Amino acid sequence: MPNQQSLLQFIHQQYPKLLEQTLVHIGLTFISLFIAMAVGISLGLLISRFRRLAGGVLGVAGILQTIPSIALLGFMIPLLGIGAKPAIAALFLYALLPIIRNTYTGITGVDPSILDAARGMGMRPGQVLARVQMPLAMPVILAGIRTATVINVGVATLAAYIAAGGLGEFIFGGIALNNTNMILAGAIPAALLALLLDWLLSLLQRVRAGRLFYCLAPLAVLFLSSFYLLPSAYDGKIKAGFTPEFMGRQDGYLGLRQVYGLHVRTLVINDNVMYNAVAEKKLDVISGSSTDGRVRAFDLAILDDDKHIFPPYYAAPIVRQAVLTKYPFLEGVLDTLSGLINDSIMTELNYRVDCLKETPEDVAKEFLVSRGLYREPGALGAPAAKPGASGNAAALGLGGTLVIGSKIFGDGYILANMYKMLVEGFTNLRAVTKTGLGGTTICFNALVAGQIDLYPEYTGTGLLVILHADPGVLDSLGHDPGRVYAYVGTAFVQRFGIKWLKPIGFNNTYALMMRRGEAQALHIRSISDLSQYTK
Numbered sequence: 001m002p003n004q005q006s007l008l009q010f011i012h013q014q015y016p017k018l019l020e021q022t023l024v025h026i027g028l029t030f031i032s033l034f035i036a037m038a039v040g041i042s043l044g045l046l047i048s049r050f051r052r053l054a055g056g057v058l059g060v061a062g063i064l065q066t067i068p069s070i071a072l073l074g075f076m077i078p079l080l081g082i083g084a085k086p087a088i089a090a091l092f093l094y095a096l097l098p099i100i101r102n103t104y105t106g107i108t109g110v111d112p113s114i115l116d117a118a119r120g121m122g123m124r125p126g127q128v129l130a131r132v133q134m135p136l137a138m139p140v141i142l143a144g145i146r147t148a149t150v151i152n153v154g155v156a157t158l159a160a161y162i163a164a165g166g167l168g169e170f171i172f173g174g175i176a177l178n179n180t181n182m183i184l185a186g187a188i189p190a191a192l193l194a195l196l197l198d199w200l201l202s203l204l205q206r207v208r209a210g211r212l213f214y215c216l217a218p219l220a221v222l223f224l225s226s227f228y229l230l231p232s233a234y235d236g237k238i239k240a241g242f243t244p245e246f247m248g249r250q251d252g253y254l255g256l257r258q259v260y261g262l263h264v265r266t267l268v269i270n271d272n273v274m275y276n277a278v279a280e281k282k283l284d285v286i287s288g289s290s291t292d293g294r295v296r297a298f299d300l301a302i303l304d305d306d307k308h309i310f311p312p313y314y315a316a317p318i319v320r321q322a323v324l325t326k327y328p329f330l331e332g333v334l335d336t337l338s339g340l341i342n343d344s345i346m347t348e349l350n351y352r353v354d355c356l357k358e359t360p361e362d363v364a365k366e367f368l369v370s371r372g373l374y375r376e377p378g379a380l381g382a383p384a385a386k387p388g389a390s391g392n393a394a395a396l397g398l399g400g401t402l403v404i405g406s407k408i409f410g411d412g413y414i415l416a417n418m419y420k421m422l423v424e425g426f427t428n429l430r431a432v433t434k435t436g437l438g439g440t441t442i443c444f445n446a447l448v449a450g451q452i453d454l455y456p457e458y459t460g461t462g463l464l465v466i467l468h469a470d471p472g473v474l475d476s477l478g479h480d481p482g483r484v485y486a487y488v489g490t491a492f493v494q495r496f497g498i499k500w501l502k503p504i505g506f507n508n509t510y511a512l513m514m515r516r517g518e519a520q521a522l523h524i525r526s527i528s529d530l531s532q533y534t535k
Contacts (some may be wrong), residue, residue, distance in 0.1 A: 002483040012183040014170075022189050024165040028084065029152045029197075032091030036148060040096050041141065043102020054104060061097040068093065069155045073162050074273070082269065082277050083240075083400070087156070087164035094155055095148035102144025105138025106154070139205050146201045153194040157186070163241055163277070164268035173244035175439055177465065182248070238534050241269040241283040245439055250463050251510060252287065255309040260531045271408070284514060285530065291343055291508045293351030293410065301519040303512045304526035311474070312481040313460035313509040315411065317344075317419065321497045323453045329399065331501060333426045334419060334454070336373060338502035350410040360435075362411075365416035375425030400428075405452035406435045407443050411488060411508055415456040440465050448496055462488040462500070481507070 011018060047054040064072075072093065076086030110133050118132045160168030170186025173179070246252035247268055256262040264285070269277065277283045279298040288295060290302060315332050324331055341349075349367065352358045370375035404419050406412030413435050420431040434452055439444045440461055446452045463469050463477075463484055477483045481503075489500040512527055524530050 007181045008186055011185055014185060018170070018185055018189070021165055021167050021169055021186075022193070025153070025156055025159075025167045025193065028087055028091060028156045028159055028164060028166055029149070029193075032088045032156075033095055033145070033149055033152055035088070036092045036095035036099055036152075037145060040099030040144075040148075041103050043096075044100045044141075045107065047100070048107040051108075055507075058097070058104070061100050064093045065097045065259050065377050069158050070161060073158060077273060077276070081282050081515060082163045082267070082273065083282075084159075084164045086162055087159035087166075090156055091152045091159075095152050098144040098147040098151070099141070099222060100144075102140050102147075103137070104301060106140030107133050109140065110136050142201060143207045146205075149197045149201060150194045153190060153197065157190055160244065160268050161270035161281075162234075162273055163269040165268070169244065169268045173248050175244075177245060177248045177439075177441070179248065198413065237266065238264050238284045238530070239282075240264045240285040241267045242275055242287045243269055243271050243273040243274070246287040246467075246510070249464065251310050251460060256512075256527065259307050259309050260527050262527065262531045262534065264534050278513065278515060281515070284518065288511055288513045288515050289338050289409065289411075289508050290511045291346040291350060291351075291411065291506055293347060293354040295513065296347060296351050297355040299516045300513040301516040301525075303366070303514065303524065303530060305509075305511070306526040306528050308479050310510045311460040311463060311477075311479060312484050312507055313458040314481055314485060314505075315415070315456050315458055316485070316503045316504040317415075317445065317454050317499050317501045318457045318462075318492065319454040319501060320447060320450065321493065321499050322450075323402070326430065327402075327427075329427065330402070330423070330429075331499075333422055335427075335502045336422055337415075337418060337504050339505045340371060341367075341505045343506045343508075346411060346508065349414050353410050353414060360413035361417050364414050365421060368418060368421055373425075374421060377421075377424035378428075401430045401432060402454070403452045404431055404433050405437050405443055405446055405455035406433070407440065407455070408436045408438055412436075412456055415504070419454070419456075423472070435440060447498065456501075456504070459484045459488050459500075459503075460509065462492065467491055467495075 043057055044324050047057050052206070055065050061152065067075075068398070069090065073086060073092045076089050079084040080089060107129075114132060114136070115128060118128045123131065156166050157168035159166045160172055167186040167190045170182050171190075174182030174184075174186065242253055245495075247266065248254065253262075253266065267283070269283075269286075274286045275282060275288065275292070275294040275298060278286045278300065288300070288302075295302065295422055314377075319330070319334070349363050352363050353360055360504065365374060402423055404416045406416040406425075416433045418435050423431040434446075437446060437452075440457075443452075443455050444457075444466055447455060459481070463474075469477075469487075477487055485500065485503060491499055492498045514524065514530075522533060524533055
């Protein structure tokens, strides 16, 4: 059972961090759930008394439930920043609907004749509620709490996107790094936690109504202790935010620790969130891309990689060899961009999309127009981009469809649209884009499986994440862009039947970044300077 052993071995190696993140996950779930219980039951009682309010309250709670969880977390960041606070707020809102609805249903579902009997015995409205309605409605209310608990355990995995921790750190890191053991190490405890809490609440449903009061004291203690499970505020000199993929890569935090001896308190955070977080001084250092437009927008300083742990990341389209065999003219069309986009141009294009909020389609089209490369789609018989390609419709792929993918990065959106316009302008192929496919693993597996035909990739990612080149290979290649490109080109054809076309021209390498003013004030110009400062 090699797979099971490898998983157990991974869990054993990562046990301290796995335990820490499990406790954080429990803390986020319990705190948000207890607050939702207090608010949700109160609102349920309110609308059961004033039923004209029921439609509006349940409608608002229902709308909150339909908002995508990652979007809801994003909405919370401008209000509450990053970390546990926005995660708890989002989880609280998600848990409201089942608690409010079941409280309302349970209270209003009590037999009217029982209520009449209680009033006939001289009970006041408060006594009827406390001694009759609540005990009878409690099984229904607890069913809503059970539903909310399971929802919160699942949604809490997304808290890792906004530096709140939890088991999502393992799940998203494993997806980004194509590490099944890492995914399972996060997913299995999350699933077991949901089952365990649901089972414990099912036991609570069996407790007689009169004895439920005695459960309140332990629940209060559990609520207060949950705050101790959350990550404590970091009081060190530097707070760093890294993406899940960067945390587990050799050309990422692992390399920074081994080569530079860099040891900082790190927060795992989503790529799109961390730029705003560093600009708003919630983080001091982030991992980023050297050509990202937000580097310019937020005036970030890129620290010099003076010990060279980041290999060259030259961008180039990678295409299934079967597609190039079927459409031999396609390589020439795609190679039209080769050498046209350098680092500064790509940074400017990204800036227009990321910060000026222009669409990737408009930015791509304007660039091609400026280079004389744009043609309207469907120009039958248009000459191919390179000499020697046939101009007839059959040779240009009339009736064929090309699927162009991209990762979630800005570069990918822009380049995918450029390739779509080139293909539809210079051939008779129809091009379809599937952008925002997430990390390297998702995009590359889609390419290998034939679900997409090409996407823009980076030589460094191909070398380290896909090929997992050993240290001997890395030493032999050094940081020579030509050698790295040649190595990944040969290996990809041999192992995957995928061809690297000519490099586009820009090097979108990983980088550590700080706010420029802070870096200058602390005299930090390189990663070595940062390492010395944090000791």
